[in-house]
Amino acid sequence: MTIDTHRGRKVRKPGTAPAQKSIRPAAGAVPSVPSMRKGLLASLLAGFLAMTALSATAMAEQKTLYVGMNGGDMERAFTQNVFPAFEKANNVKIVVVPGTSTEVLAKAQAFKDKPQMHVMFLDDGVMSRAISMGLCEKIQDSAVLQQLYPAAVMKDGMAAGIDTGMTGLGYNTHIFKDKGWAPPTSWMDLADAKYKGKVVFQSAASSTFGLHAFLMFNRILGGNDQNVEPGFAKWSSSIGPNVLEYITNSAKLAEMIQSDEAAIFPLTPTAIARLKKRGIPVEYAQPKEGSVILVVGECVVAKNSEPELSQKLAAYLLSKEAQEAALEYGGHFPSNRNVTGTGDNVAVLKQFQEYMANAKVLDWDAINATRAAFNARWNRVMER
Secondary structure (H helix, E strand, O other): OEEEOOOOEEEOOOOOOOOOOOOOOOOOOOOOHHHHHHHHHHHHHHHHHHHHHHHHHHHHHOEEEEEEEOOOHHHHHHHHHOHHHHHHHHOEEEEEEEOOHHHHHHHHHHOOOOOOOOEEEEEHHHHHHHHHOOOEEOOOOOHHHHHEOHHHEEOOOOEEEEEEEEEEEEEEHHHHHHHOOOOOOOHHHHHOHHHOOOEEEEOOOOOHHHHHHHHHHHHHOOOOOOOOHHHHHHHOOOOHHHEEEEEOOOOOHHHHHHOOOOOEEEEOHHHHHHHHHOOOOEEEEOOOOOOEEEEEEEEEEOOOOOHHHHHHHHHHHOOHHHHHHHHHHHOOOOOEOOOOOOOHHHHHHHHHHHHHHHOEOOOHHHHHHOHHHHHHHHHHHOOO
């Protein structure tokens, strides 16, 4: 292009091509392919960001409940087969705080003003102490409470049993078969000289199983739950010499049975059933003097951070659904009367009811009144 200096107009030199003009699409026209790609990428990015935000929100809304309970087999049965249905239905994660009943109680007491747990499982004697310490809040009334055996409702509804059982004698079938021994029939069998170095005894200061066995031994000798002098007086000349080891809980027992160190020991049919499922050579024997009723109860921890959700979990654990799963996968005997069991569990429940016929109930108020002194004496005299 050149300028026509005479007329002030731009003119094109002969033989040159016209200049290209910028072409813009008219309104409503189809955008170009690059534009479409940019739009698609923007949409995908926006969708991804939206999904990420939604996922983050969902994760933020999920709550966590902490449950204090026995570890090992019981923890596995509940975390794998009982808790998941509640977790899924309520968008909650349940985390187990493992320990014996006395250990769980100690943790609850240490954080009484700012609880770290929401629900705790305790043996009946320990539960009685927890309630007296003000560590539990009353379980809310619901239809499921009416489905429980009367004995499973504890201290006017402050706690409720989720597992009903009894403590009797367990024995190593491999050792008994090898030695030609007949199954034990009495608590006094623990004092039989042939079992020297083969009795494993849970500490009565920290284990309900051990305490049950000692108190039954004490009763046989003429004592009662308030007067334990006969048991302490005769221990060193009867059961004491036979004891290979005093263990703080039953977690180590499975190893000692498998290594043939333990021949006879206090234990429950529930624990025996779980060991047998693992292929451990063990069997339960009901003492002729009677077993000792053992109820594992649950209570909602007072002042916890999620009281409504904790109450909901407590009600679920008492339900037929939860207790059927606990029976099938963990061998836990139900406190809910509507649980009938299936398959082999039908016979198991029938046998359980027979064991309950002569089972003994302890006076936990009397026991707990002097428990601190008893524990100190046990540790000083028995396990020194």
